[in-house]
Amino acid sequence: MGKEGMGVGSASLILIFAVLCLTIFALISLTSAENDKVLTEVNAELVAAYYEADTLAEYILDEILSADVIPETIRGIDIKETVDFFTDESIIAFRCPVTEEKELYVQLSIDMFGYAEILNWKMQDTQEWSDEDDKLPVWQG
Amino acid sequence: MNNGRSKSGLFLIELLVVITVFALCAAFCVRIFTSAYLAGIKSRDVSRALNIAKSAAEAYKVTGDAARSASLAAGEDQFTVYFTPVEDAPVPTCVISVVLDEEELVSITAASRVRGERNG
Numbered sequence: 001m002g003k004e005g006m007g008v009g010s011a012s013l014i015l016i017f018a019v020l021c022l023t024i025f026a027l028i029s030l031t032s033a034e035n036d037k038v039l040t041e042v043n044a045e046l047v048a049a050y051y052e053a054d055t056l057a058e059y060i061l062d063e064i065l066s067a068d069v070i071p072e073t074i075r076g077i078d079i080k081e082t083v084d085f086f087t088d089e090s091i092i093a094f095r096c097p098v099t100e101e102k103e104l105y106v107q108l109s110i111d112m113f114g115y116a117e118i119l120n121w122k123m124q125d126t127q128e129w130s131d132e133d134d135k136l137p138v139w140q141g
Numbered sequence: 142m143n144n145g146r147s148k149s150g151l152f153l154i155e156l157l158v159v160i161t162v163f164a165l166c167a168a169f170c171v172r173i174f175t176s177a178y179l180a181g182i183k184s185r186d187v188s189r190a191l192n193i194a195k196s197a198a199e200a201y202k203v204t205g206d207a208a209r210s211a212s213l214a215a216g217e218d219q220f221t222v223y224f225t226p227v228e229d230a231p232v233p234t235c236v237i238s239v240v241l242d243e244e245e246l247v248s249i250t251a252a253s254r255v256r257g258e259r260n261g
Contacts, residue, residue: 026170030176033176041187043188052250062231
């Protein structure tokens with residue numbers, strides 16, 4: 001009774017433990033890799049969308065530079081024009097949508113001789129940052 | 142004695158069953174690990190292709206010349222970059238595609254900032 005070695009059932013216990021470990025590690029590995037792949041694809045879509053907006057902005061810029069009178073809308077994008085009374089420069093701004101949350105903001109100035117200078121050409125959020133989100137406790141110091 | 146023999150036999154049978162079940166589970170897990178590995182490879186390739194496409198797009202925006210852009214944005218050997226000009230575009234525009242093993246990974250449209258002289 002005392003010297004029987006490994007009893008019946010011990011192999012099954014080891015099997016259950018090994019199968020559990022293998023399965024959990026495999027599933028964690030797969031989940032991590034899939035999430036990484038999804039993140040990469042989202043990033044690729046964002047970059048493609050940015051360059052689409054950039055291309056549209058270049059087309060609009062070309063029409064602005066070749067127009068005698070700047071229209072209020074070009075290719076479906078609203079154009080805002082203001083005049084700087086001190087320098088007599090036209091400041092023109094428009095926004096090309098990139099995604100629902102992001103847009104490409106373009107601002108340029110055109111002097112009285114018709115030379116243009118790009119003041120802003122940047123991607124920005126369409127929504128304001130909300131500091132009322134208190135789902136997670138943040139240390140306030 | 143008979144009791145010892147039956148216990149040994151039972152243990153042997155149990156061991157055989159355990160090994161069989163473990164082999165099946167291991168085969169299933171190897172398949173999952175392989176899927177994870179392939180997903181990682183795909184993610185890495187798309188990331189590298191994206192970097193090459195961005196370099197090519199920025200080079201094209203500055204030069205307006207597909208050939209110069211291709212040399213400026215020279216990427217890794219296994220990737221191929223295609224520049225397809227867009228017809229009837231107001232400014233020089235092309236579609237930049239990065240291909241690996243005949244599969245298009247990334248495609249972006251870039252418009253060049255190079256224009257002719259404008260009079261004020």
